[in-house]
Amino acid sequence: MRMTSLLTSRFFSASTKKLAQKLLGKIVCVRHGKKVLRGRIVETEAYIGVKDKACHAFGHRRTKRTESLYQPAGFSYVYLIYGMYYCFNVVTCSKGDPQAVLIRALTAVDNDDELLAQGPGKLCRALRINKRHDQKHLLDPRSGIWLEDDGYQVSQSQIDKGPRIGVDYAEEAAKWPLRFYIKGHPDVSRSKNKSKPKT
């Protein structure tokens, strides 16, 4: 029997960029009645706040949607994109500093699990995450959505990084290497974990 624990507020006392890496290997849990859906994080992106053009809270933009980003570390931020897909983020930093880590891909925790969760939209579909999981405490299972650590270790040498996906509009910020993933993992989205071969 594996020993699992919840993440603590102590875990979050690090930069968003650091947390994007620390979250790799951790487990996202969502309760649906008696069932709990789980997935292990294998790909993340950091959104580093008011100076990050790719971040929804760039320039202190504060709307009904981005309100969750202004919560303290450990809150969730779930929003709808392209009219069809939900994206799940973990808020970082202190209250009022709008930074977050986007969870981009999950893999099955148990070998016999079938989990289709490569990409932020698919991931939310797989765990049935939606708007009602927005602005929840991820450190408390009573929220219905939380994070766990089962001791699975991801070493620094297993982590690769690159530019974030789908943020071309963000000018210079689009090139920042704020996307982190487990090197060569089959469930990293769009097989962008392989460097593009030249012809």
Next chain:
DNA sequence: TCCGTGATTTCC
């Protein structure tokens, strides 16, 4: 590669 799809935000 191209485009569906609709909430959110921004532009008058």
Next chain:
DNA sequence: GAAATCACGGAC
């Protein structure tokens, strides 16, 4: 009000 925008994914 109306128009533009968009942290995507799947069909070609």
